[in-house]
Amino acid sequence: MMKKMLHPDQLVALKDYPIRHTKILRIYYQVFSEGKGKAVSPCPVIPKPQGVLYLRSKDKRFKPYNAELEKFMKSHPKARYFLLDGNHRSIAAALAHRSMPALILRTDSDIKKARKMLKAGELPGTYSISNSVKSEIAILARHYAKHFQQRPAFYTVAEKAELLVKNGKIPRYITEEYRKNKSDQGREDQRQLALWAADCAEHVLPYFEKEYPKDDRPRKAIEECRTWARSGLPMRMKVIRGASLSAHAAARKAKDDGNDASCFAARAAGQAVATAHVPQHAYGAPYYAIKAVAAADPAHAEARIAKEFDWQSRHIPKDLMKGWREWQSRRLPKDLRQVLKSMMKLVFLEN
Numbered sequence: 001m002m003k004k005m006l007h008p009d010q011l012v013a014l015k016d017y018p019i020r021h022t023k024i025l026r027i028y029y030q031v032f033s034e035g036k037g038k039a040v041s042p043c044p045v046i047p048k049p050q051g052v053l054y055l056r057s058k059d060k061r062f063k064p065y066n067a068e069l070e071k072f073m074k075s076h077p078k079a080r081y082f083l084l085d086g087n088h089r090s091i092a093a094a095l096a097h098r099s100m101p102a103l104i105l106r107t108d109s110d111i112k113k114a115r116k117m118l119k120a121g122e123l124p125g126t127y128s129i130s131n132s133v134k135s136e137i138a139i140l141a142r143h144y145a146k147h148f149q150q151r152p153a154f155y156t157v158a159e160k161a162e163l164l165v166k167n168g169k170i171p172r173y174i175t176e177e178y179r180k181n182k183s184d185q186g187r188e189d190q191r192q193l194a195l196w197a198a199d200c201a202e203h204v205l206p207y208f209e210k211e212y213p214k215d216d217r218p219r220k221a222i223e224e225c226r227t228w229a230r231s232g233l234p235m236r237m238k239v240i241r242g243a244s245l246s247a248h249a250a251a252r253k254a255k256d257d258g259n260d261a262s263c264f265a266a267r268a269a270g271q272a273v274a275t276a277h278v279p280q281h282a283y284g285a286p287y288y289a290i291k292a293v294a295a296a297d298p299a300h301a302e303a304r305i306a307k308e309f310d311w312q313s314r315h316i317p318k319d320l321m322k323g324w325r326e327w328q329s330r331r332l333p334k335d336l337r338q339v340l341k342s343m344m345k346l347v348f349l350e351n
Helices: 022-033 060-075 087-095 108-119 133-148 159-167 172-204 215-231 236-256 260-274 278-296 299-315 316-329 335-345
Strands: 002-006 041-046 081-084 100-104
Touching: 002 159, 022 087, 022 172, 041 133, 060 133, 087 100, 087 159, 087 172, 108 133, 108 260, 159 172, 172 215, 172 260, 172 278, 172 299, 172 316, 236 260, 260 278, 278 299, 278 316
Parallel strands: 041 100
Antiparallel strands: 002 100, 041 081
16 A cells, blocks of 8 residues: 555546535645645555446446547546545645645555544545555446436546536636636646757757758757746737748748758757647757657667757756657657657556
């Protein structure tokens, strides 16, 4: 049995809707918003590898349930834990944009230990724990099936909190703080992504500048990216767009000249500065950087790719790594993922 802090988007939410006790939610929200969430009693959870809550029956009514659950699990690779109890605690953590303490129950031995803790009053807020992992999964599956007819969907704790806010089921002051903090955190993440993307682009910029020493368009794009990220000022669309288009124009010139490595290096710069407009553009910078090093030395492409990827991995902020890995699983070409797996011994989708 292990205690661990989990982010709300790692947890598949309970189906109770809406929140039953607003007063309890307010109390937990206050605790989490003050950064004292570790003091809260951990919520019991079961990790996904122990079982997915499919309903085993020939009854045709269960087919939509199983199909929707399978669709959800495929589209939410980070949701690796099923929440067994702690609806108010988990939603409060999500509204405060905080991780929450969880008690991970993997085996029947963990279940027995948790039951002893519950009996001793060491798990306040948790009402019951059954005799085995199998029975907990069965109970939870029945819970989902019961509520599926009313709301035929599954969601993470983070998504459930967002739904509650959207539908006006959360106290106004919590809603206002939630939206403000979400906006602030999103902007800060975007700026951190931009700085990392600029570093990735600059790391391969010599491939361009060696061939075109008088063309400073890609470098200016990188500088503009950093200026925006560090200033804290709103994006100036005309400036950002101009810098990005100029870098891509330099890339087209290099391509026409047959200089693939230079072309990809310039494109990395163009993608980096575009992060100021759309955060997802940040991932284009390391992608084109990898293509640049491969094009520069085709005979040793795999080793060069692995080395560059290792450099990128060591420089990205740790709290942004998950987003990058998700992007890899969706957008990175399969053959390139296989190269990185074999050379770096990394497992993208499993970690």
